Amino acid sequence: MYFKSITLAGSMALLSSAAFAGCGISGGNVSILSNDFAAINAVTAAAAECAGDGVEVTINATSEHRDLQVAALSANPAQYSSAVISNGSIVPLLNEGLVRSLDDLVAKHGSSLNPNQLITMDGEIMAIAFMANAQHLFYRSDILEQAGVDVPSTYEDVLNAAEAIRDQGIMEYPVALNTKTGWNLGEEFVNMYMGTGAAMFNPGTAEVAINNDHGVATLNMLKALTEYSDPDFLTFDSNATAALWEAGNLAMATLWGSRGAPILDDEGSTEAITSATVLAAAPTWGGGSTPASTLWWDGFTIAKNVSDADAEATFIAMINGISTDMVKANNDLAPWLIEGYVPDATAAGVAATAAGGANPYPMLPFMGTLHGALGGELSDFLQGNESAEQALADVEAAYTTAAKEKGFLN
Numbered sequence: 001m002y003f004k005s006i007t008l009a010g011s012m013a014l015l016s017s018a019a020f021a022g023c024g025i026s027g028g029n030v031s032i033l034s035n036d037f038a039a040i041n042a043v044t045a046a047a048a049e050c051a052g053d054g055v056e057v058t059i060n061a062t063s064e065h066r067d068l069q070v071a072a073l074s075a076n077p078a079q080y081s082s083a084v085i086s087n088g089s090i091v092p093l094l095n096e097g098l099v100r101s102l103d104d105l106v107a108k109h110g111s112s113l114n115p116n117q118l119i120t121m122d123g124e125i126m127a128i129a130f131m132a133n134a135q136h137l138f139y140r141s142d143i144l145e146q147a148g149v150d151v152p153s154t155y156e157d158v159l160n161a162a163e164a165i166r167d168q169g170i171m172e173y174p175v176a177l178n179t180k181t182g183w184n185l186g187e188e189f190v191n192m193y194m195g196t197g198a199a200m201f202n203p204g205t206a207e208v209a210i211n212n213d214h215g216v217a218t219l220n221m222l223k224a225l226t227e228y229s230d231p232d233f234l235t236f237d238s239n240a241t242a243a244l245w246e247a248g249n250l251a252m253a254t255l256w257g258s259r260g261a262p263i264l265d266d267e268g269s270t271e272a273i274t275s276a277t278v279l280a281a282a283p284t285w286g287g288g289s290t291p292a293s294t295l296w297w298d299g300f301t302i303a304k305n306v307s308d309a310d311a312e313a314t315f316i317a318m319i320n321g322i323s324t325d326m327v328k329a330n331n332d333l334a335p336w337l338i339e340g341y342v343p344d345a346t347a348a349g350v351a352a353t354a355a356g357g358a359n360p361y362p363m364l365p366f367m368g369t370l371h372g373a374l375g376g377e378l379s380d381f382l383q384g385n386e387s388a389e390q391a392l393a394d395v396e397a398a399y400t401t402a403a404k405e406k407g408f409l410n
Helices: 038-046 065-074 089-095 102-111 141-147 155-167 183-194 212-226 240-244 257-264 271-276 308-321 324-330 345-353 365-377 386-405
Strands: 028-034 055-061 080-085 118-121 124-133 135-140 252-256 278-281 294-300
Touching: 028 038, 028 065, 028 240, 038 055, 038 257, 038 308, 038 324, 038 365, 055 065, 055 308, 065 080, 065 324, 080 089, 089 124, 089 365, 102 124, 124 240, 124 345, 135 183, 135 212, 135 345, 141 155, 141 271, 155 212, 155 252, 183 212, 183 294, 183 365, 212 271, 212 278, 212 386, 240 252, 240 257, 252 257, 257 345, 271 278, 278 294, 278 345, 365 386
Parallel strands: 028 055, 028 080
Antiparallel strands: 080 294, 118 124, 124 294, 135 252, 135 278
């Protein structure tokens, strides 16, 4: 099934929202599936304040949410009344028809929402966005200064800095990316490939177009970077990479902007590390001018396979979760798309990446299928067990098989 348009009107627009007095819910069950990091947890915690007076709120915050969401929302009734998603993870839910139009709920309870937060598909509101995100460069200014290297603006600069840091005995493994086999590894390929400016599909088709010189160069750059990473790099997700950073074991890393606030706060690390941590734009590479990253939004959906009463209660609770009061209490946790947000150093990397011209993550029905093939087929190359050409051929074959099964290709 193809969707003609999935849009977020505007990139960093504001949302007007006031917390509901008592949330205004007379009953219903609210069950939320979400990722597990500080910004999302702040939203769901504020939504949970609507519990009581016959309203039950349960939350499953897990890094495995993408793997759970389709099956959980396919049940009837759905296991969760809301899935917190991004512009990448919403596509499988749309493809399977598992989330409902929010037009009626927005008309009834969303008068304070700015149109720029309304994620539409073919004219229907399918999600509400509340924060922006992107992966970009984190670096330790003190370590770069110790090594005598400039702040990297390209991935070639990152490699040169890493070599200097290693050669001087400062750190053996100064670099980390989120290269855990699966979704994270697929995302690193997408980010790097987007920096080439090349298309991932043949125009107007679902035919993959990465088995080429751009794809080979992308893989070679990823491999070069992982050679300066800990040998366990295929286990690194956002939580692992952030923990390495807070422990002082990294000089440069590609991390999500939403990790900036927890890394820069005074918990789990030291003043020496946090004071020298700088968030910068995603690097370019290969002589290109486009940051090697993708722009994302995070938002919430309402499951189709729940009662209208539960859907309404959930929508109201989630509106409470993205209130101005929540932002004022958690300003530094993310680049919020909510009235009252005041950007600070934690948002600098996302803002610089967007200003540099980074492209949005491809919003195509078959992009998730390619992403899955990338995440499952690239680890052998990064471990030195096959060539870049063979890895790309494997990706193309896996994608083509899955795309045919799903009806994207004949």
